[in-house]
Amino acid sequence: MPDLDRSRLAELLAAEQEEYTARHPRSRELFEQGSNLFGRVPMTWMNKWSGGFPLYLDHARGNRISDVDGHTYVDFALGDTGAMAGHSPRATVEAVGRRMGDLGGITTMLPTADAQWVGEELTRRFGLPLWSFTLSATDANRWAVRLARLATGRPKVLVFAYCYHGSVDEAFALPGVDGKAQSRPGNVAPPVPLDLTTRAATWNDLESVERELAHGDVAAILTEPALTNIGIVLPEPGFLQGLRDLATEHGALLMIDETHTFSAGWGGATREWELEPDIFVIGKSIGGGIPCGAYGITDEVAAAVTRHTDDGDADIIDVGGVGGTLAGNALSTAAMRATLDQVLTEDAFERMGDLAIAFADGVQATLDELDVPWSISRLGARAEYRFTRPAPRTGEESAAAHDDDVDAYMHLAMCNRGVLMTPFHNMALMCPDTTRADVDRHTALFREVVGALFG
Numbered sequence: 001m002p003d004l005d006r007s008r009l010a011e012l013l014a015a016e017q018e019e020y021t022a023r024h025p026r027s028r029e030l031f032e033q034g035s036n037l038f039g040r041v042p043m044t045w046m047n048k049w050s051g052g053f054p055l056y057l058d059h060a061r062g063n064r065i066s067d068v069d070g071h072t073y074v075d076f077a078l079g080d081t082g083a084m085a086g087h088s089p090r091a092t093v094e095a096v097g098r099r100m101g102d103l104g105g106i107t108t109m110l111p112t113a114d115a116q117w118v119g120e121e122l123t124r125r126f127g128l129p130l131w132s133f134t135l136s137a138t139d140a141n142r143w144a145v146r147l148a149r150l151a152t153g154r155p156k157v158l159v160f161a162y163c164y165h166g167s168v169d170e171a172f173a174l175p176g177v178d179g180k181a182q183s184r185p186g187n188v189a190p191p192v193p194l195d196l197t198t199r200a201a202t203w204n205d206l207e208s209v210e211r212e213l214a215h216g217d218v219a220a221i222l223t224e225p226a227l228t229n230i231g232i233v234l235p236e237p238g239f240l241q242g243l244r245d246l247a248t249e250h251g252a253l254l255m256i257d258e259t260h261t262f263s264a265g266w267g268g269a270t271r272e273w274e275l276e277p278d279i280f281v282i283g284k285s286i287g288g289g290i291p292c293g294a295y296g297i298t299d300e301v302a303a304a305v306t307r308h309t310d311d312g313d314a315d316i317i318d319v320g321g322v323g324g325t326l327a328g329n330a331l332s333t334a335a336m337r338a339t340l341d342q343v344l345t346e347d348a349f350e351r352m353g354d355l356a357i358a359f360a361d362g363v364q365a366t367l368d369e370l371d372v373p374w375s376i377s378r379l380g381a382r383a384e385y386r387f388t389r390p391a392p393r394t395g396e397e398s399a400a401a402h403d404d405d406v407d408a409y410m411h412l413a414m415c416n417r418g419v420l421m422t423p424f425h426n427m428a429l430m431c432p433d434t435t436r437a438d439v440d441r442h443t444a445l446f447r448e449v450v451g452a453l454f455g
């Protein structure tokens with residue numbers, strides 16, 4: 001197995017950095033002019049792109065993005081899943097256009113027939129009978145966590161090390177040495193110490209889950225069906241069923257967040273793997289890029305919530321801490337209806353999944369040929385390589401494999417050659433517009449840039 005030559009990496013990275021800077025004078029100029037934006041960008045995480053300044057968007061359609069310097073990219077980042085339906089899918093744009101134009105009424109505080117259609121469709125795909133809408137997956141998680149606490153009368157949420165569920169206070173936790181959850185490094189000003197709200201366990205380690213549940217204070221296990229925000233860490237056989245069984249045994253709810261793992265198929269991992277969540281969360285992709293999110297609950301959870309609302313000790317209609325003025329607005333429900341009905345269809349998922357297999361095979365071929373100690377994991381339409389072999393089993397193992405310099409080199413080398421990967425990690429997502437030629441292009445470039453490092 002070849003060792004990583006750090007001085008070669010440094011040289012290659014410097015050359016890619018120079019090329020990136022030279023190719024993007026207009027983006028750089030805009031970044032330098034952004035002095036009225038905190039961090040010079042609309043949201044501070046936009047500084048996560050490698051290269052010292054981000055690309056500035058000019059236009060995007062399907063799986064192509066064009067920047068203000070006139071370069072066009074094959075986009076495998078797809079807005080970190082927000083654009084899994086492709087950029088500005090025609091059906092979504094038409095539905096949104098009708099609502100904004102002829103129909104009017106972007107947000108009115110009134111329900112629409114579209115929302116009802118979407119609720120039925122979410123039930124058909126994911127199984128849960130009752131749905132509420134939000135404007136982001138973060139909000140869906142936050143509000144559903146409140147309902148879980150209300151339904152169970154318990155204070156805490158159990159999460160896995162290196163999970164991500166949006167900016168949900170309870171979720172930025174790691175297992176501490178003393179068995180108590182501790183705040184994850186970098187967590188910005190948590191409102192209370194994490195051990196008051198959270199229990200933290202290790203992915204693929206049912207013993208750690210059982211140990212935490214045994215305290216009897218967990219309202220819900222909040223998890224993705226596979227970790228996707230620290231690379232893809234797949235569940236081992238029996239792990240998800242074990243979670244379901246342990247949750248039931250210890251009186252906790254199972255809350256499955258499919259915001260990213262929806263890539264697993266038309267009905268997400270929940271349908272593919274026959275999961276039985278009590279609460280289900282989704283966001284990002286289902287509105288084709290228009291802000292939206294949703295959470296689904298079982299009849300049992302709804303009954304437990306309603307008992308408290310009937311008693312008058314919880315208010316889910318006025319200002320009880322669940323809801324937002326723009327949630328479920330006519331624009332986002334129109335977008336969800338069109339996207340689910342016409343864009344993210346069963347056929348589309350089949351094609352996207354096949355392309356992700358080809359993508360992963362292409363990466364694996366280079367890793368095998370050059371004996372590179374990396375791995376690639378796939379979940380339906382998404383695939384991600386990680387700088388360690390074998391593929392990590394836990395969030396902790398995956399976090400330990402992170403390498404800032406290799407990461408920056410891969411992102412910049414790909415970007416300079418016309419391919420965008422997700423800035424937060426090395427994820428590639430297929431959308432309905434991705435073609436086999438796009439995947440083959442990535443395969444050839446991956447061989448070239450990895451070959452320069454290890455060849």
Ligand SMILES: Cc1ncc(COP(=O)(O)O)c(C=O)c1O
Binds near residue numbers: 165284
């Ligand atoms: C699994 C998961 N849940 C929730 C979220 C939050 O989504 P949003 O930032 O759209 O609220 C994310 C964001 O990456 C996510 O990966």
